[in-house]
Amino acid sequence: MPALVNYSGDEDFYPGSMYSNPMDSSLVLSLGSHVDVYCPPRKRSRISAPFVFRGDKFEQKKLPSIDVLPEECLFEIFRRLPPAGQERSACAGVSKRWLTLLSSMRSTEICGSRNTESLNLDGGLVSSNTDESSKLDKESPLPVSIDNEEPYLESDGHLTRCLEGKKATDIRLAAIAVGASSRGGLGKLLIRGSNSTRGVTNFGLSAIARGCPSVRVLSLWNVNSISDEGISEIANGCHMLEKLDLCQCPQISDKGLLAIAENCPNLTSLTIESCPNIGNEGLQALGKRCPNLQSISIKDCPLVGDQGIASLLSSATYVMTKVKLHSLSITDVSLAVLGHYGKAITDIVLTGLQNVSERGFWVMGNAHGLQKLKSITITSCRGVTDLGLEAVGKGFPNLKQLCLRKCSFLSDNGLVAFAKTAASLESLQLEECNRITQCGVLGALANCGAKLKALSLVKCMGIKDMVLDLPMLSACNSLRSLAIRNCPGFGSSSLAMVGKLCPQLQNIDLGGLCGITDAGLLPLLESCEAGLVKLNVSGCVNLTDAVVKAIARLHGGSLQLLNLDCCRKITDASLVAIAEDCSLLHDLDVSKSAITDFGVAALSSAKQLDLQILSLSGCYNVTDKSIPLLGKLGQNLVGLNLQQCKSISSSSIELLVEHLWRCDILS
Structure with missing residues (x-):
């Protein structure tokens, strides 16, 4: 039986009309509010909005309903996800849009789970202190605190992430920023190289700065696309930063270091290598605002001079313990400041300082400020002469380790004079010091005192095997380790004399001494009274x-x-x-x-x-x-x-x- 339908707009529009073209306005009837219309039986349409009309046809456009929401709404949804749960990571895996939005949130913008008020979608205030919220709060393994009515998540920074080569991309950094909070927080981030097509940029570093305030160690190596903007974001978001390592980052300048100096007072370790745009201004700012600096390493930075180095050293007189200066255009002034203000320094490495003269090393030793120095390594420095080395021996009473490499102006006289004054010396290493001869080595062994335990000679071409008519030398009973490697002039005669001077040897390394024979080695073996452990x-x-x-x-x-x-x-x-x-x-x-x-x-x-x-x-x-x-x-x-x-x-x-x-x- 035909059905009578009282049409008032609540029912679906019937597409199969009695008219050939239902859109024809001439065929549309003017109906009253209570007119019954006869229609043939029909089924409810299964097509749901939205529709796209094309002429006399229409098509359904299928869109995920949540993607229709603007980013403001998604932001409000995402910020209410549990800060320490897996839901945030799951949402980040849906699309790049969601990942980008989640990684753009700062930890202070994420709603916590204790006494938190948040906005609902209608703009009203809804208290989150409900039974469900209390349950989430009890299950949350990380503490939540309120700061100016804005909750933020604290984390200890247990995670370490290292991205190398092709794996170093912004997408990975964004994923780390989103997922780290649920796993204890990111503590160390190391980036080695970068993807050539989709490499790390300031965007990725900004995501880390917003989502991982617990970062304490940041190391960037060979990352050309990161500039001062990314470093400034880290400075603004990661106030707990303690160690900063920048190597081959040409886009980072003093501006980035200024941001670090203003926002990261806990900085204790600084390494800068091959950064041509970093100079004295950035180092001076760090020296003034980072009083806890304990270790600095500056290498191959042409804009760095005496002003920057002196500022760092003089501002951290009682906390600085380790200093490495490599291939810089500094002069004797920096070494004078180092010798005067380095009251807490224990380790020094100086390499390739071509503008430092003999006077610089002499002043550094005679300043008597490096009383706690235990180890010093000097490589390719023209200022290391006999006079300079003797001053080092006198001025560093607690020096235990000395390593000299490619010091071409050092001779036997300086080595013996140093050995007489360095009463605490335990380890002596000489490499490519070609003016040192057999007399210098034997003289150092006889005058080094009672604490020398290790002697190493590597590629010292000035040593020649000869029988010397030397006066009776006192034995070095403290020496336990002897390494003589790739010294072609060191032969059986020299080895026998060393054996007489050092009867307590336990570790002997004679690698590459092709001139040694059974007759030369046997006396050394027979003189080792303590018993060899390594040969x-x-x-x-x-x-x-x-x-x-x-x-x-x-x-x-x-x-x-x-x-x-x-x-x-x-x-x-x-x-x-x-x-x-x-x-x-x-x-x-x-x-x-x-x-x-x-x-x-x-x-x-x-x-x-x-x-x-x-x-x-x-x-x-x-x-x-x-x-x-x-x-x-x-x-x-x-x-x-x-x-x-x-x-x-x-x-x-x-x-x-x-x-x-x-x-x-x-x-």
Whole structure:
């Protein structure tokens, strides 16, 4: 039966009208408010708004309803998400728009879960102190505080995030900014390099500044697109910043450092390297406003001069402990300030200071301000002369470590004079100091006092092996470690004299001394009364089995490390002696030697041997027959090197890898 419908606008419009064109105005009837109209039966339309009309047709445009909302509404929704829950991270994964909006929120704009009043969508005030809000508050693992009626989330900053290369993008930084709060807060952020097409910019750093106020450590390396704007955002948002590391950031200038100085008073460590636009103004601001600076490292910054360095050093007289100055255009003035104001400094590194003369080092030593200095490293500084080094020895009474590299004007006289005055010296390192000779080394050993424990000589070409008619020198009984590496002139005669002066040696490193023979090394081994613990003779191509047998006989009860790499005259006889007498040996390297399967068998049959690291690299005479022996020996091995062992097949190595699954095998 036909239905009678009283149409008043509440029902859906019926598209299938009796008229061919229902939009024709001439066919539209003028109906009264109570006129009954006869219509054929129809179903309710399933098409929902919105519609897009095109001529006499219309189409449905499907849009997610929440995306229709303006950003102001989404902002109000997102700020009410639990600050320490996973909901924020889940929403950030929906789209870039949501991620961008969430990352643009500061932590102070996020509604907390305790005694918080927030705006509802109608603009009225709704109290969030309800049962549900109290429940969220109890479940929240992070404290919430109210500051001027604006809640903010405090976090300790437990997380560390490092983005390198292609992974360093703004999107990742935004995601970190949103998700870090639910995991204890971001404490350290390190960015190494940047994506070439979608790299880190000020936008990404701004997201971190807004969402992660707990950041204490920020390190930027080779990030060309970050400028003062990004650093200023960090300064304004991360007031807890303690360590700032800027390396190869050409867009950052003094303006960025000024923002840091004004907003980050807790800064304790500053590293600036290869930043051409940073100069004295920024460093002066840090010196005035950051009284807690304990460590500074400035390298390759052409605009930095005496004014900036002097300001930093003079303002932190009693807290500054570490100073590194590398390739700067500073003069003697900076070293004078360093010597006068460095009352708390314990470590100094000076490298490539071409404008510093002998006078600078002399004044630094005679200022008597560096009383607590324990370690100083000087590299490629022309001002290090005999007079300057002697002043250093007199002015630093507590100096324990001295390292001199490429100091071409230092001679034996300065080294001996320093040794006489440095009563607390424990470690002396000389590298590429080519005017130092055998007389200087022996004189330093005889006059260094009773505390010197370690002596290292590397690439000192002025040392020549000769028999010297020296007066009777006092022994250096305190020396425990001796390293003489790649000094081609240091031969058997010099080694024998060192052995007489240093009878308590325990660690000896003679790597690269190809001129040493059995006759030169045997007296040194016999004079070591305390028992050797570590011996490295790699590259000493003239040593034979006689030396190894003497080592096993004299020091087998104490030796823990033996390196015979590239000693081609070493054969199976040495391994037999080691297996019999070296019960404490943990690390053995016989790479590129003449050992065979018989020597490996001797090691595997030793009952007391407890090897943990074994290197057989380049031993061509070791074959597949040694695989079962290595399997027996490898029960305690954690490292095995079989590289370039051409007589061992790959299938045998695969079987060994399966058997020794706990051992790291190189092949």
